[in-house]
Amino acid sequence: MFRRRTQQAVDESPATANDAKSGGKGRPTPKRRDAEGRRRQPVTAPKTRKEAYRQLRERQAAQRARAQEGLARGDERYFQPRDRGPVRKFARDWVDSRRIVSQYFLPFSVVILVLTWVPFPNDIKQYIYFSVITVAWPVMMVSVLATAIWVGWRVKKVATEKFPGESLKGIGFYAAMRALQIRRLRFPKPQVLPGGRPVPAPAPRR
Structure with a gap:
């Protein structure tokens, strides 16, 4: 009688172990410290000052590239504080959508400087001084103001x-x-063309 019960217990014990193994994970639960250690990526510190400087330059170049792309898209996160907000954007679009006399002031000034440097004959130079500097320059200043x-x-x-x-x-x-x-020198870059049409997106690079 005792031999039969012992034999049944021996026969049932492997089945119980197999059931527990098939129903569970079959392995001990890893500790939190070990799991976090496997998720962490190894960080390699620069070995020399030259390598550290190179990594710094690469990070700065990537940041500048992202900032330039954001400025080209009109992303206000990359704007200066004075250029942010819907009111400032409205002012920029209002100006950029029009051809205004004052935007030609700097090119006009460059032309005048060039004319004064060119060694014209005296009679032509006097005519230029009178027509450009004495007449055109004051008219342009009043128009700009x-x-x-x-x-x-x-x-x-x-x-x-x-x-x-x-x-x-x-x-x-x-x-x-x-x-x-x-x-072309305005910053942030214009988002509208003269007339109010939006600036076309640049063609993708091939």
């Missing part, structure tokens, strides 16, 4: 109607200074 005042007043007036409750501090001066710059 009048345009700056009109741009600042107009942008502030429209922004007041379009953005009630928003801070408009310095918005007129901001728009007037942008209108004074050459279009």
